[in-house]
Amino acid sequence: MATTHPARGVHDGDADGRDETRAERIDRELMELLNELRVALPGVQFLFAFLLVVPFQQGGARMTDFQRDVYFVTLVCAVVATALLIAPAAQHRALFRQHDKEDLLRRSNRHAFLGLSVLALALVSAVLLVTDVLFSLTQAIAAAAVVAVLLGWLWMGSPMAQRARGPRTD
Numbered sequence: 001m002a003t004t005h006p007a008r009g010v011h012d013g014d015a016d017g018r019d020e021t022r023a024e025r026i027d028r029e030l031m032e033l034l035n036e037l038r039v040a041l042p043g044v045q046f047l048f049a050f051l052l053v054v055p056f057q058q059g060g061a062r063m064t065d066f067q068r069d070v071y072f073v074t075l076v077c078a079v080v081a082t083a084l085l086i087a088p089a090a091q092h093r094a095l096f097r098q099h100d101k102e103d104l105l106r107r108s109n110r111h112a113f114l115g116l117s118v119l120a121l122a123l124v125s126a127v128l129l130v131t132d133v134l135f136s137l138t139q140a141i142a143a144a145a146v147v148a149v150l151l152g153w154l155w156m157g158s159p160m161a162q163r164a165r166g167p168r169t170d
Contacts, residue, residue, distance in 0.1 A: 030105045044119050
């Protein structure tokens with residue numbers, strides 16, 4: 001329920017007990033999102049840099065058709081993840097002082113979620129590729145499946161399970 005403070009305007013009564021205006025909440029949530037993306041970006045940039053080097057190594061020419069296909073999927077996923085994860089910061093800068101942070105926050109949240117999803121696919125594909133080159137296709141599929149389950153649980157499953165349980169009351 002929103003309340004009005006004579007000096008500060010309308011306040012949102014958040015479930016977490018914060019006493020902040022709608023604008024303050026949007027500003028805080030946008031800054032939190034941008035800070036979270038600063039954690040994800042080095043990982044995708046490192047993966048992308050690794051992928052750029054692979055074709056120029058001597059072993060790159062000896063890849064099977066399957067390995068080249070997986071490499072291409074991994075490369076494209078890394079590029080798309082990079083674009084999606086950088087988009088919120090770029091749009092924040094491009095829309096500076098346009099007074100529509102709430103729409104920017106909604107769009108940026110979608111970009112971040114999609115970017116992390118595509119990054120997970122890139123990581124699984126990279127494990128599939130490297131394990132297939134070093135060991136066998138069977139081991140590669142098993143390793144990629146383990147990584148997919150791990151990322152799926154840590155990045156999506158666990159938070160969704162917590163959200164389904166509802167907010168903590170203690």
